[in-house]
Amino acid sequence: MERKKLDIGLYGFTGCNGDQLVIIHSEDKLLDFFASANIRSFSLAKSDNEQTPLDIAFIEGSISSQEQVEHVQEIRQRSALLVAIGNCACYGGIQAMELGREGWDRRFQSVYGENFFEVRTPIESKPIDAFVAVDFRLPGCPIDADQFFAVYSSLIRKTKPQMPDYPVCAECRWRENECLLLKGQLCLGPLIAGGCKAVCPSHNLPCVGCFGPVEEANVSSEFALLKEKGFTVEEIRRRLRIHSGSGVLKSLKNLFGEV
């Protein structure tokens, strides 16, 4: 018997829309993707979008205006499952690297002066789970296409997707790269979730952390390892915060009492 097709929606909030673009750029898989479910909304790829109940909503981008708060709440209400795709949706993205510190108002003013928007009410950018419940997270800046389609096919088969529970370092060693830490470069590989196939270290460049943190529990011990290699807390933390947004606030607070 043929399985009933699921109703799917894809949405983009604040970010570069790179995650939806990763899907669009997967020409070879795109037609299957469109055939496998009823794509009710994917405004990047089609214009006849509908506002209907959904089995799965995929959301990319962070929330950075009052209007977006309302929109994401509305999507949540009509979606059985809500999946955050990409670092902006999962952790707030680069625009959330100052999260937990004072100063958003001041920074906003330094860019826009005393002016206000007539058409939107800006707020400090935050990840999706700051406003609605998120059932599943697929990090990456941008996401990895293979990972997305693997997660997608388990979700439509109603099984729990398997995500890597190892850091970039593991993938890096499988590729038999020479470790950059040994060459004195600050590589975030030990702290960052795997999934990208260690692409940066494989190009002789340090991981800058664009897949967000590994399990919270591991952050403390790996942080110590980097310190041992001679990097200062200040530079490790600065670099880690660039892409990890809300994902490292708790660990940093535990480690240092401040973010």
Added chain:
Amino acid sequence: MREILVEPLARVEGDGGITIRAEGKKVHEVRFDILEGTRLVETLVIGKTPEEDVSITCRICAICTLSHRYAALRGLEKALGIEVPPKVQALRSLMHLGELLESHSLHVFLLALPDFLGYPNAVAMAEKYGPEVVQALALKKFANHVMTVTSGRMIHGENPTVGGFGKYPEKDILLDIARQAQAMIPFAEKAVGLIAGLSVPDYFEDDTVFMCCEPGDDGFGLMGDRIRISDGKVVDAKEYRTLTNEKFSPHSAAKHCLYQGKPYTVGAIARCNNLGERMNGLAGKLFKKHWNKRWLRNPVFNNLAQAIEMVWALEQVSKTVDAVLQYPDDPPIVKPTRQSGEGVGSVEAPRGTLYHAYRIQDGLVAEANLIIPTGQSLEDIEKYMRKAVEILLSQGADDSAIRLQAEIIVRAFDPCISCSTHMVRFERHDPR
């Protein structure tokens, strides 16, 4: 009051919309709204290292991630006193060509063309233009491949770094890229013919100013330290503030730019108008065949300018591959010669001139100013739309005709893919 709204919801590069307000035949307001969420990137790079800056600013846009990276690298390297060797320069040119092809093929074939041919999207267009759509997708895929090979990933690849590249692509892969580019030229030429055959309305035509980077070698190109303006001036990119004069507009999260108090246009049409005569090869022939004085007054020719640039870029790919392979040894990453300094990086992103200006103090970013192409063309987008709406209203056109024309004008500027794949919302208020 009659109000026509075109508000796209989810976008590639942000959220934008059109608002038109009129009473009888009198136009009150014609706006192109930038509704995109604020990210305050210029404030986030302060206190970061140059390498960290590059990894942050490329994330502004997934389509032109490499143009942002390139502009940042050029600005930062000037500030740090870094001169990269010719092999680095050549490989950067190749990555930049890949991005131009990616962005233009997406816009011309998948977004602008269905509109002109009367289809809701490219998939619907495939019924009559099957082979064309297949080849357009192949071209886009090829462009993504060039970006992946040069930058390490399809989007936000970290391989191009301050002082050079982490790793160089293998010779065979580059030679294959050159071969593939050559094989795609006939299709790109055919596309130019197809787009040149579309009729372009003329009633909203008007004068404007065009700006682009001056490549400085008498050739056509996508990068340069000086800016060529259609009024004949050539200005050092360091003077970018006097050219762009950013101002805030309450309906836009992007700042608007003015040159000597007037709107101006950047992008493919500006490059072709200012430098097109320098194109040679097949692109040069096509430019001479299709260019005419209307290009100076009508933004809709931007679609054709992009199509001709695709032919130029494909022809350029094999020359650029040769330039990379001319140097057998992979140069190591060049280190900074100083830790404090200033630098302005200017490159042509697919949509126009992009500036990244930096002041570095003791190895960290102390000041940053980024000026994006779409912000520079915004005033012209509104100017041409307003003229079209005024004329259509005086002729008694209905909402859908006005909306379509406004959209075609906005879309021709290719302000962001966002504005071309949209939902249209209509609101009509009866006069009180």
